[in-house]
Structure formats: C-alpha cells, structure tokens
Amino acid sequence: MRPLFDPFVLPFVISMTFVLLYCIIGMIRIVFQLPKEDRRKFLRSLIYPKSALKNFRDLVNDCLLHTKIWKRKPLLGYMHMSIALGWFMIIIVGHFESIAFSPLRGLEVPFMPKLMSNLYLPIFFRYFAIEDLSLKAQIFSFLMDFFLLMIISGIFIAVVKKKKPRKVGLKRVTKFGIKEDLVRLSLWTIFPLRFLAESSMANIAGGSFFTKYLGFELLFGGNYNETLSMIFWWLYSIDLAIFMTLLPFSRYMHIPAEALLILLRNAGLKTTEPRKGYALAEIYSCPSCGMCIDVCPMSEVKDNYKNTAVYFIRNIRKGKRRRDVKAMTEKCLMCGKCIEVCPLGIESLDIKIAQRNKTYYKIKSDFEYLKSQQDYKTTRPQDKAHSPETQQLSNSATQQLSNSATLYFAGCMSHLTPTITRSMKKIFEIAKENYEFLDAEGSICCGRPMMLTGKVNEAKALIDKNTELIKNSGAKRLILSCPICYKVFKEEYNLEGIEILHHTQYINELIENDKLEIDRDDKRYVYHDPCELGRAFDIYDEPRNIIDNIGLLTPGKSDKDMAVCCGGSIGSLTMTLEERDEITKNSIKDLMHNNPDEIVTACPLCLKTFARLAPVKVRDIAEIVANTIN
C-alpha cells in the first residue's frame, strides 16, 4: 500500500472546496432572497413526505436520466444521461469502493484533515489502490470501467454535436465565447485523462475490461512508465481543478443549480423579481443548450435569433445593463414554445414579464373610469336607450342576471371579428342556452395586455373590477371566445364557483351531449393551436374533436405543443409588421403542409393575422360549427 497522499491531489482538493463553498453560499443566498411566504413554503415542502418523494423522482429523472431530452431527441438524451448519470455513478461507486478497499481510509493523513482525504480518495482511488483479484473488487472495477466508458461515449457525441449539430437533430446551436470554450474543453478532457491515468498503471492498481485490457494492454502496450503515469495523474487533477474553478462562472453551473430549481419549483414557487430568488435559480439552471433557438418563431428573421430565450437569460445572468436586456425582453412574442422544449422547464416568460415590470413608461394609466362603470349593460331590449343620440358608453343600473346561469364574454378582439360573435350567438340559440352577452355593448379589458407589459398592478385594477361585475351577475358559467382573455381569467381571476370555458370546450361539450346537429362536409381542415389555448392549457383534443365531427382533420407539419405562433401575438411590444409577416408566412407554410382546404383556428387574433396572408380561407372554429348546424 502506498501512502494515501500525493501532492497532485492538491489542485483538485482546493478547487473542489471552493466550488462546494460557492454553491452552498449561493444556495443560501437564493433561499434568503425569496419572499418570506415563499421561503416558508419551500422549507415546508422539503419535509412533507409527498413532496419529498416528488423531489426525489424529479431529481433522478431530470438531473440524472434527462428523460425530457430523451423524449425530444434520443441521441442528445443519451449524451446527457451518459455524462450525468455516468459521472454521478462514478462518484457514488467510487465512494463505496474507497470505503470497502482502503483500510487506511478514515485514518489521519499527515497535514490533511479527514474530511479532505475523503474528498479526493474516491476520485483518485486507482492511484492509491493495489490490484485485488477478489470477486467483490472485480465487480467494483468493472462498474467503474463501465461508467467511465459510458461517459466517454457521451463526450464523443458531444464532440460530434459541436462539429455537426445537424447530426444530432439541431439546426442552430448557441454561440459561445472563449471562456465557455475553455470550460467545455476541460470537461471533455477530464474523462479521457482519467482513462489514461488509470490505464497507465493498471498493472499495479488493477482495472477491468476498459482500463486494464483496452487501456493498459493495448494502448500502453503493457508497459508501465512511472513518469508518464505521474504526468497523467497531474493533468487529470489540474484539468478537474480548471473545470471546478470555472464552473460557477460558466454554463455548467446548471449542474448544481438545477437540483435547487427542482426543489423550488416543486414547492410551487413563481418568479416575482427578474434577478432575484427563484428567477436566479432558473437563470443559473440554464445550460445554454440552445434547444429554444430552433423552435423560436422569431428565428425566422435572421437577426432575431439573438433575442431567443437562451441569449436573454445569458444577458440577465451577465448582469447586463437594463437597456440591453430591455430590447430582448420586449421583442418576445410570448408564445411559450421555448418553455415547451426547455429540458429544464425554465419559465423564461415569467422572468421577461418581471423584467418588463422594471421598465418605466412615461405614460400614466388612468383608471378613473372604472369607478363610474356600473354592471355591464345587458342585451335586454327594455334597457336600450332608444335615442340614437347615445354617443357615449352607457351605464345602466346594477342588476342581477338572475335568470341566466351562463355568461358570454367576447372580449375586444372578438368584437373586431364579428363572425365569431355572430356564430356564437347562433350556436347559443340552437343549443337553447339561456345566456347573457356580457360585453355586447363594450367591455373593460380582461387585463392580459397589461400583464404582458409587466404592469401587474394596473392589470389588477381591471381584473378586480371585472371580477366584481361577473360575481354580481350571479352566473355559474363564463364562456370566452378569446384565448388571450381565457389565459388571464384562468390564471389571475378569482372566480370561485364559476366555471370558465373557452368556446372550443363549450362547443365540444354541446357536440358530445348531442345538443347540435351537424351536417358534415367533405372539406379538409387543418387546425392551428393558439399559443394561449394549446401550450398554456393543453386544450388540444376539444377543437380536434369538433373538426372530426365536421370534416376531415389533416395535421400540419408541427402540431399541438409545437404549433408555430401566428405572428400577431400581443406579447411582443416592439416587433415590426415586416418581422411579424415573416413569422406568419412560416406558420402558414407549416399549416399548409398537407394542402388543406381551410385553416381553422380558435383565436380572433390568429384569425385576423392569418387572413392577411393565407392562400386558403381562414375561419374560427365557431364559424365552421355555426355554418354546419341549423
């Protein structure tokens, strides 16, 4: 047995100590930045068995197995799993091995506290070990070799990915500076160096199929050279030190940060500040993998790929001045596709909204009119002002809509696409629905546009007023035609006891309950999923079921959660019409993939946007239904 210390371990020990301290301090900082209520929620979630179990499952799935990437791109999934799981297992198995086979472990090493030797022994075990031919030892060395081979195979794919992204199914990958390149190089070389170091003395320390037979016998020709071996061990340790030292300042920070993010997310926390607490955990968790670049509809216009989520997060992390981040923040369409593909599920839209909230606008909102707004004027003829001179929004007296349990709220966008409101009226009539058209004569905005500009407090004023009006009506159901309204009603309104439905859900329910008699036609329809209905609420089956009942549903090129934003989104504050047109054309190309006769959508904004440029007719799903019933 050799002495259990050699100076070459020092670079590793020092850097590892640094990185551990850095992560622990960072974690404490993030937890302390959380709002008080959130912090309590988080700490509580760590103790509850149910959430603890979920934490464990998610940590294994996301941090080690990378199941989310497997589902999208199997080859990339394997790459991530082999490196993460392989490395993790090498550390774990290495610890067990060092406990089982170093009789001196735990004894004092000169000048080294016990903790320190525990830190490096499992990592450099082969240097200190002597070949042991017992079955137990052989199993251990087999496992260690197996995981080492696994990691190296993963790194091989990583090299291919860097050189030829298309081979692993990526069109564009994130561009990096020289620092990131250095860290990546150090990561890629860690395990080949470990292989060389372990192989070079496998005749003394032992090894299995990989290090001993392939490495020592074949690569080194069965010769042991002490100097060469020492060089490899030093290089291995120094390489580890470079990686560990730079890790906190590189994208590889996602390795430790992701674990914290999973715990915070499972505690049900949300972003409130763009650079603090939960958002910080998300920002550090971004591995800059660039999955979001290819799917981002903005990438259609060449220069705009620089505004995709990965670059936005990087700039936030770099602490770039607000002005630089502002442009990126305001450009985004908020379609949510980046979140859908993000292997870490980073809610970058929330960070953007929080960041938008930081922008000061000179325009002051004036909500004085809300005070004078009485309950919505209903469509009852006796309440009508008969004088045609009414030039102002009329305020009728408060009244209970006691005899109708269903409210229909069209929203401002649907008022600009009267085919939708007219179709809905017809559907209500045929289904014999007892309803009130809440905003027949104008309405208060749902608040979503305000939310999207980050003006949460102003949105709150609208939301509160609308809530009051709707609750006063005594209705049990609220039917909406606009997904933009739907999102905010679902997420920000507190309408307990009132069921909120988008008209796709409502019509589907009518069809399933045989309330509508549909005359089928033989047209081929393609359905466009509005972002705020599909990705936001997974309403994919209802509209498809409706179309199935009417004609032939043909798929677009990318459907459901991968649907491309129509380009008209009110999410973007600065995108020009020309840029939007490119996005719209791309989206239409996608929909026209199977040459449908008509494009169907369920959002007035998508409808208006597509109608400008589509080669075929574009209609709302309500109109299609209304035209086939009598």
Next chain:
Amino acid sequence: MNTHKILIIGAGPAGLETAHQLKSLGLTPIIIERSDKIGGHLAQWDRLFPSSDNAEELLERLKEQVKDVEIKLNSRINHIEKEGDIFHVTLSNNKTYDVSAIVVCTGFDLFKAEKKQEYGYGIYNNVITNAELEKYFKTHQDERIDEPKRIGFVHCVGSRDVKVNNTYCSKVCCATALKQACEIKDEFPDADVYCFYMDLRMFGKGYEDLYLKAQKDFDIKCVRGRVCEVSENIEGKLVIKAEDTLLGTPMKMTLDLLVLMCGMEKAEGVERIQNMLNIKSNSDGFIESRDIFTGLNLTKERGVFVAGACTSPKTLPETLAEARSAAIEVFKYLSIEL
C-alpha cells in the same frame, strides 16, 4: 401600316379609348373582354365626380367611337407565343390572332370589403360598398337602403392600410365619397350623413369645390378618424366605434347604413397575363411601367404596352389621357421601330 393588328386586353374606358385612337391612326385594334359587356367599372357607375356627369352618357360616347372595332366579349387569352416581333395569341374559343403589339388595359378590382372583418361587410345587413350604393343610384333597387336616418361613409377601406397589405392611396375614393354623400343626402334630405376620413385628398379640378359644397349645401359632417369596430344592436341597427382625432375623443354612434369606400386593387387574373407576357408587378401589386416619367405606357417587354388603372389607381380623366398616349406609343413603335 394598317396591316398591323394590335390586341387590346380589356374593354373598359382605357381599352375603348386606346382602340379609338389606334383606329384613327390607321391601325387595326382588336379588343378582347372577359366579361359579357363593354365598359368595365364605368358601366356600373351612375354619376361621375366632381360635377355629377352621367356615366352612361360618357360610356355611350366611348362606345360610339369604337363601333368599327372588332370586340370579342366573353373571351380569355389561353396562350401567347412571341415569334420575333409578332405575338401569336390564342383565345379561349381557340381562335388565334397574330398581332404586332399588345396593350394591357385590365384596370382594377375593388377591394374586397369582407377582408376587413371589423367593418362587418357580409355580416351585417346594413353595411354596403361604394359600388353597391352606385348601383342603387342607378336602379333604386336595394332593400337594405330603406329611408335611412343616419348614414356613415368610411374612407380608405383597403387603401393606405398595411394590415391588408395595401399601402397606397386609391386616389378616387375621397371625391367619390363626398359625391355619394351629397347624392344620398339629396335622396334622403332628413338623413344625417357622416364621412370618416384619414386625410381628404381633394387634389383635382373641382374637387375642393365639391368638398365645400358637401359641407355648406348638403350639411355632410366630415369626421377625421377611422372607424375601428362595427357591431349590431338588438334592433338591427349598426353601432360603430370611432375616434374623432381632431377633438381627441372616442365616439360611439348608431347608424342605419354604413357605406365602405373600397379602394382599388390589382385585377384578378392579371397575373396570368403578366406571366404570359413576361411583365412584372410593382411594389403595390399593379403592373410595372418602364418608368413613371417618359415610359408610363411602356413595359420592359418590347411590343407590350399598358394604359389605365392596371398600373396604379387612377381617375377617369387620367385613364383616358393615358389611353391616348398609349396609342401614340404604339404608333411610334410600329412605324419607327418595326
């Protein structure tokens, strides 16, 4: 010279006037027209701005001038082949012509108002287009126009509007709107008539007078601002939302009739002819002239000429003047270059 045949595509004012001039220059024009009657949009119109001249009379004059010219109605071009300087043209009835020059006089289409869904055309009964109102003046048959008390005109429908990809001004709608406003006021003296405009472009002789007359003598109220939304109330009346940008205030109004002043767009099917003749479109979608100063009637293709609203929106006098200049260009081409 008179052995040369010239094909004129379109029997609207531009086509008729070009044919007349070519004939008087001793050439042999042949007009082909895809519809079953002569006159194009002029045949649909009742009176013409600025002085309310009778459209039918003008059309009769134009027709009279071309009574010796061969006009093929219900004809479309199937195929054009150029051999040297001669065009072999095959029509839809398989008749072929060998012509020395072609003058494209395909005119324009009116903007399809249903594309601006927020104005409710095709959705609400009482929303009509400028062409439909003109037809009413001609025939007095339209059940939608039933003693209206309040009438609105929306200018610039499908013109100067990026949202429908038409960024250009259609030129004639301002004057047409005021002409029609006066005429409908004449018909229903008790009605209030409103014109919602972005800018009033009263550029031609007599246009400004028309504008003043409309306000002074007919009490037409001109509101600077666009209509943003049209809906229908329970009584079937139209409710519009607009903004008066001079007063800086939003407004809401109930109307009995809304007239949409649809602008001009490239005519449907012209692209097919353009492909056959190898001539391009300009940024507005109309046919591109060789240059706008001295080559207005010329195209990049030898022997192919243009006249009238097929190159950009034009008033009737401009179209007729251009038709005459096209005839000279053709004459010059045939006598000097060939």
